[in-house]
Structure formats: structure tokens, C-alpha cells
Amino acid sequence: MRELGSLEREAMEVVWGAEEPVVVHDVVAVLNARRAQPLAYTTVMTVMNNLVAKEWLARHRVGRAFAYRAVEDKDSRTARAMAEALEESADRRAALVGFVGRLGAADAAALRAALEGGE
Structure with a gap:
């Protein structure tokens, strides 16, 4: 898109x-x-x-x-944009580390919970 x-x-x-x-x-x-x-x-x-x-x-x-x-709700579109940006990165790990490093405590906790299978 x-x-x-x-x-x-x-x-x-x-x-x-x-x-x-x-x-x-x-x-x-x-x-x-x-x-x-x-x-x-x-x-x-x-x-x-x-x-x-x-x-x-x-x-x-x-x-x-x-x-x-x-076509997509705002949250789905944001997730798609994040995935597309990651796909364009030459070093996916560095991009992920950089992204996580910019998260505040609440967002980091939400990401951790999502990775562990919760919401």
C-alpha cells in the first residue's frame, strides 16, 4: 500500500x-x-x-x-506498516532492537505480553 x-x-x-x-x-x-x-x-x-x-x-x-x-482498521494498518518497514530493513535484528529500544515501559510490557501469548 x-x-x-x-x-x-x-x-x-x-x-x-x-x-x-x-x-x-x-x-x-x-x-x-x-x-x-x-x-x-x-x-x-x-x-x-x-x-x-x-x-x-x-x-x-x-x-x-x-x-x-x-479496507483495514487503523490498528491493522499500523501493524502492516510496521511489518512492511521491517521487511525493507537490511538487518532485521538491528531494526527490531532499535524499535524495542525506543519503546516506553508500558509499550515494552505490552509487547512482552504479546510475545508470551497474552494480550
Whole structure:
């Protein structure tokens, strides 16, 4: 999966935060509530279509509009990004040691529990 631009990331946050699939109008409303300079509907529609092309979103027709949902939840996407970053490393052990070295105590304990088969 390709990486996201800042507006794409903002749109994904809106989609991930929604209980149900969203239409562009809903995303525009949430994004513009946070901005001094409002975004055009067509700008957000283009962003949503780009996210479909990048396989971050899936869509289905609802009347004359499309409803969008995330292909993966945020936690699954984060896990995928971590695995992809590890695959790109020339020295996987060094990358893992470096990652673990940056963890705080709570995250290290959570990782330890996951490795031991717990949650």
C-alpha cells in the first residue's frame, strides 16, 4: 500500500472514526469544521477516490453517491506498516532492537505480553 499525503491522512482519520461507511459530504463537513479555509467538495471527492485507488478505502454506491469504508482498521494498518518497514530493513535484528529500544515501559510490557501469548 502506498503512503498518504496529509489531506489523505486527515480523510482516513475521519473514516476510521466513523461508525458506518461515510459519504464525501460527511467527510467534507468534518474536515471543514477543523479549518479556517474550507476545502471544496470536489477536492475531498478526489482525495477519497485516490484513497480507493491506493487501496486504503473501498466504496459502494448509495443512491447517486458513494459510501466509503476503510479496507483495514487503523490498528491493522499500523501493524502492516510496521511489518512492511521491517521487511525493507537490511538487518532485521538491528531494526527490531532499535524499535524495542525506543519503546516506553508500558509499550515494552505490552509487547512482552504479546510475545508470551497474552494480550
